[in-house]
Amino acid sequence: MENFQGPFDLLLGLISKHKLDITEVSLHKVTDDFIAHIRAHGRDWDLDQASHFLLVAATLLDLKAARLLPSGEVDDEEDLALLEARDLLFARLLQYRAYKEVGKFLTARMAEASRRFPRLVPMEPRFANLLPEVLIGLGPDQFARLAAKVFAPKAPPGVNVEHMYQPKASVREQAEIVVARLRALRRATFEQLTDDAEGTFEIVARFLALLELYRERAVAFEQDEPLSVLTVTWTGADDGEIEVGDDYEGSREPQAGPSGETEEGTDD
Template sequence: MIAVTDPDEQTSSVEQTSADEQITAQTETEDRADKGFSVRLTNFEGPFDLLLQLISKHKLDITEVALSQVTDEFIAHIKAAGDQWDLEQTSQFIVVAATLLDLKAARLLPSGEIDDPEDLALLEARDLLFARLLQYRAFKQLAAAFAERLQAQSRRVGRTAGLDPEFTRLLPEITIAVTPERFARIAARAMTPKEADVLSLAHLHAPEVSVREQALVVVDRLRSRGSLTFRELTDDSPDKLTTVCRFLALLELFREQAAVFEQPEPLADLMIRWTGTEGQQLTISDEFDVPPDQNDNQNQQNAEQDSGSGASEGVSDTTDGTHD
């Protein structure tokens, strides 16, 4: 049987085919404009930057690359971009194309000794341009790596979580409450009229506070009351130096086993309890009351006395041996 085809159907199919081809060509042109300039030659097809990389690594012969065809394709690429063409990309193409043209000219020209200074200057300029181009490519790759790293890190969020329950229970409860008695003392101290401002010389000659004297105060209070908190022992201290001396006196009492320290819970008040006897003789060291220079002189004198006594003993022994 012979199939009969309607002429109108043939015309419509031809028009549809040509329309599809136009759409496909337009799509390819837009894709090329969006993705950047690519080269399509007989021996190479790919991005323009890759062409320069292959030539620089001697994987592709520059003499086999048709630079005129590359230029024509780039002009077509610029026309396809329309008003959206990129000035930076165009500048890059000019630099790369000039470098390729210089490389190809150097390969095609006969090699030999170059005596003309202008030719030497051109070759130096070519080498410098090629080095700058490779440097630009290295920075471009590094910037792309940084951009990829920043994009990956932007999707990460740090984990914020509290302590685990088993560790939270180990922390002591912080008590900032002030008792009425403590608040009354603070208020009385704050409302006490202050003395007129005078030029103080306390920073020049700090008053000396004796640890022995403060130890007598601490012992008297502990013997009369049995136990006190460290806050109660230092409430009437006129300055920080007196408070420090009373603390050192407590350490001396602890060393003499005349007082013990108790703290029922963390961050609570330190309780001092008297454990000495009524007639116990306490020995409080004077190492904190003697100035450092006097203490050193005293130690030196003691050492000299010890050495002198040893020498006299040796002399007496020798004398005894002579009489014998």
């Protein structure tokens, strides 16, 4: 107990000394050791340490009583609070022991590193001269060609996106697919409604179709929490056509611009 710093350090030291489980600690031995610790300091003993020890000793007594008495349902709020305090003490003791072991490990590593010293002098000349001379097998003409190639103007970089082309998806067409599937399944997740979609455009189109169907009160949405699974339930008629607005439909064919050039129509 030479490195006494607080009640938890003292408690862990005493328990480790007796090599017993915390619920098997003999309270009178712990008390005798603490009294011996106080007497060893003479008149310099700390009142705060004694007060903290009394708190820990009372907690230990409560722990032992809880273990020795028959367990059963606890209805008293004060008893529940004592049990919570017991569990909290267990957790803090385990946490403190882990911190203490990590501190010992770091102390050992720091002591080991303190015996190492970096090299502060440069390499000795007799070793530096052992390196062979650098020989470049290029002549003036070859260097000139390399310089001309490096300093020649370069074409501005471009990104070819032809391979990324994908036809636009029709919200109305995707709405027909969604309606047919919901009428058959009655209830489905958004993932099930888009598992056969060919690309991002069709997924977005089916999502917009669901919004239109919700506006027409043909579907209902369920989601337990934000960003969780979205479940769609069919609440519309089992037959007939469902009108989906063309607000999202743009021109599917190129249109002639003012200068005679063609340009793609865009979705609103």
